[in-house]
Amino acid sequence: MVHxxxxxxxxSALDGxxxxxxxxxxxxxxxxxxxxxxxxxxxESQVEALRSSGMAGSHQGLTPQITYGANTTGGSNAVDINMxxxxxxxxxxxxxxxxxxxxxxxMSAVLREGRG
Numbered sequence: 001m002v003h004x005x006x007x008x009x010x011x012s013a014l015d016g017x018x019x020x021x022x023x024x025x026x027x028x029x030x031x032x033x034x035x036x037x038x039x040x041x042x043x044e045s046q047v048e049a050l051r052s053s054g055m056a057g058s059h060q061g062l063t064p065q066i067t068y069g070a071n072t073t074g075g076s077n078a079v080d081i082n083m084x085x086x087x088x089x090x091x092x093x094x095x096x097x098x099x100x101x102x103x104x105x106x107m108s109a110v111l112r113e114g115r116g
Contacts, residue, residue, distance in 0.1 A: 009051060010100045016043030016064040017093045023066060024086040031078045037068040038078070 023039035030036040043064035050062055 005051075006103055007100070009047060010096055010103070012043070012047055012050065012062045014093065014096050014100075015062075016041060016047070017089060017096065019043075019064045019066070020089050021086065021093065024082050024089060027082045028079055028086065031082065035071045037071055038082075040067050040069065041065065042067060 020041040020043075023041050027036075027038045030038075041064050043062070046062050046064075
């Protein structure tokens with residue numbers, strides 16, 4: 001399979017978004033747990049560095065990072081905030097899938113030389 005910069009970037013973003021989804025779900029599930037340290041996922045800066053370098057083959061070094069916040073008691077406010085973030089993350093994931101499907105459709109048309 002051809003690994004273009006676009007497909008590598010989207011694949012990496014999907015991996016990071018999926019990991020963020022799991023972290024947010026864990027934050028929601030444990031919002032009322034004592035001394036729970038909420039998780040966050042950082043990968044956008046790595047994706048941006050990959051994009052800036054223009055090196056499609058270097059995606060193996062791209063690993064989303066999980067960081068932990070301070071111990072909190074959570075509460076309904078934490079649940080509400082994390083629910084909003086989870087919904088935002090879901091929309092981001094769906095947008096990436098839609099974009100990748102469009103890209104693959106264009107690549108398919110190119111390979112078929114425009115024939116149906």
